Amino acid sequence: MNLHENLLGGPPPTELPDDPEPRELLASGTAPADVAAKYPTSSLAWAQLADDAFERGSVVESYAYARTGYHRGLDSLRRAGWKGHGPVPWEHEPNRGFLRALHALARAAGEIGEQQEYERCTQFLKDSSEAAAQTLT
Numbered sequence: 001m002n003l004h005e006n007l008l009g010g011p012p013p014t015e016l017p018d019d020p021e022p023r024e025l026l027a028s029g030t031a032p033a034d035v036a037a038k039y040p041t042s043s044l045a046w047a048q049l050a051d052d053a054f055e056r057g058s059v060v061e062s063y064a065y066a067r068t069g070y071h072r073g074l075d076s077l078r079r080a081g082w083k084g085h086g087p088v089p090w091e092h093e094p095n096r097g098f099l100r101a102l103h104a105l106a107r108a109a110g111e112i113g114e115q116q117e118y119e120r121c122t123q124f125l126k127d128s129s130e131a132a133a134q135t136l137t
Helices: 020-027 032-038 043-055 059-079 093-111 115-128 130-136
Strands: none
Touching (some): 020 032, 020 043, 032 043, 043 059, 059 093, 093 115
């Protein structure tokens, strides 16, 4: 039996390919806007922009950054074989940008009163990765 086999018969976990450059630039202190400009497909850069804007109290700006990171992440997941549902493990570091953007989108949607989007994104995060949902809240 394959150790990664889903015993419930659902889709296998999706693991995005590693893209270390944006992560390394952010870790070294490069401004997230500069990282997003150089790597516009990096959900991690957009998620960091969303977090920074939220911390400044710029909730609408955070929402826009998070939505960009979320959609960039969906594109990456689809290219990796994701079919619209199934696990996206937090434990696989390249998945964290998408999961952080999804969390940031839920958070900002909740703050601006977009209840359906908040609920949808919150559930999507839990369905994708319970570990992410617990870590990010």
